[in-house]
Amino acid sequence: MPGKLIICPTPLGNLGDMTQRALDALRAADTVCAEDTRVTGKLLAALGVEGKRLERLDENVIAQRAAEITARIIDGETIAYCTDAGMPGVSDPGLRLVRTARAAGVPVDVLPGPTAVATAYVASGCIDQAFFFGGFFPRKDVARRQLLEQLKPLQAALIFYESPNRLVGALRVIAETLPLRGVAVCRELTKLHEEVVRGPALQVAEEFAQRETVKGEIAIVIDGPGNDEREADEAAATAEAATRARELAAQGMRPKEITRHLVEEFHIPKNAAYNIALHA
Numbered sequence: 001m002p003g004k005l006i007i008c009p010t011p012l013g014n015l016g017d018m019t020q021r022a023l024d025a026l027r028a029a030d031t032v033c034a035e036d037t038r039v040t041g042k043l044l045a046a047l048g049v050e051g052k053r054l055e056r057l058d059e060n061v062i063a064q065r066a067a068e069i070t071a072r073i074i075d076g077e078t079i080a081y082c083t084d085a086g087m088p089g090v091s092d093p094g095l096r097l098v099r100t101a102r103a104a105g106v107p108v109d110v111l112p113g114p115t116a117v118a119t120a121y122v123a124s125g126c127i128d129q130a131f132f133f134g135g136f137f138p139r140k141d142v143a144r145r146q147l148l149e150q151l152k153p154l155q156a157a158l159i160f161y162e163s164p165n166r167l168v169g170a171l172r173v174i175a176e177t178l179p180l181r182g183v184a185v186c187r188e189l190t191k192l193h194e195e196v197v198r199g200p201a202l203q204v205a206e207e208f209a210q211r212e213t214v215k216g217e218i219a220i221v222i223d224g225p226g227n228d229e230r231e232a233d234e235a236a237a238t239a240e241a242a243t244r245a246r247e248l249a250a251q252g253m254r255p256k257e258i259t260r261h262l263v264e265e266f267h268i269p270k271n272a273a274y275n276i277a278l279h280a
Contacts, residue, residue: 003030003078005069005101007094009087009113010043012217013191017114023047025111029080033057033069035093039084057081059093066100073106085217087115091135091161116189116219117159123196124184124221130156137162137170137220144170148177158222164214171205174222180229181222188216241266241273245280255280 006025011017026032026049034040037054044052057065073079081088081097088094101108117133132151137160138144151158162170167185174183184198185208193216197204201222208214241262248258258277263270 002106003073003076004107004109005073005097006078006080007088007098007108007110008080008082009111009115010040010082010085012085012114012116012119012189015043015046017190018047019111019113022111022113023049025080025109026052026082028078030077031055031072031079033079033081033097035059035083035088040082043082057093057097062093063096066097069097070101070104070106073101074104085114085116087113090115090117090133114190116161116186116217119189120159120184120186120219120221121157123186123189124157125196125198126157126182126184126221126223128155128157128224130224131159131221132156133159135161137166139166141169141173144173145177148174152178152225154224156224158224160220160222162218162220164216164218167214167218167220168205168209170220171201171208174220175201175205178222178229180226180232181224183223184221186219186221187214189219191216237266237268238272238276241268241276242280245276249277249280 006029008022008025010022026044026047029052031053032040032044033055035058037056041054057069069079081094083092083094086092089098098108098110121131132154134147134151138147171183178201181201182198183201183204184196185204187195197207244265245258245262248261255274255277258280259270259274262268262273262276266273
């Protein structure tokens with residue numbers, strides 16, 4: 001009989017968040033593959049799981065070893081996979097292993113459990129009914145701005161993981177690109193020094209800039225677009241369309257022609273475009 005692959009989420013920091021199913025799976029597995037065997041080894045010791053064969057399977061080797069691991073499962077081995085904390089595959093290794101196993105038709109059990117994304121989404125205090133998770137925020141300011149501009153129209157909160165060393169810079173870029181939105185910095189979730197700091201991005205950036213050090217795992221939650229942002233965007237689009245309408249009128253175009261150009265260029269309603277054209 002074939003074995004199975006079991007994806008086992010582990011606590012973000014509080015050992016009490018380990019689920020009974022995940023604990024049972026680790027005890028039953030023939031082998032526990034881990035992003036870092038030192039981290040998972042300490043977890044198993046704390047949980048009282050002894051005598052398990054541990055193998056390192058991090059991002060650097062998982063693609064090369066996925067086929068081999070899958071072959072072992074086909075031969076009857078039950079393998080549990082853990083990352084350092086949270087759900088494997090969510091900004092952590094694991095997806096390639098799952099895909100290879102499923103392609104080979106072997107059983108894959110994905111156990112539910114802790115994940116920083118969902119925890120931060122709820123802890124942030126945002127009221128958006130949807131969220132977009134972007135993994136780790138880009139390192140460079142240009143890439144950050146480009147990404148935020150692309151995501152700006154989404155009617156959803158935006159969630160990113162970030163390094164403590166890059167937090168202040170990231171918040172300042174958010175403040176420049178999305179100045180009317182609130183943010184929440186969720187740090188060390190479920191741990192002893194858990195903290196959620198909420199406010200305008202620039203204000204939160206200055207608060208963290210004043211600290212001597214910032215430590216821990218961090219998720220940034222950016223509120224979705226509100227009415228104030230939509231009104232500001234509409235006003236900016238109207239002003240830009242009015243400038244364009246005056247340019248077209250100076251070229252001798254009639255209001256009907258100007259209206260067509262404004263609708264095509266600025267994607268504004270035809271009635272609004274015609275009104276702008278009449279006053280050009």
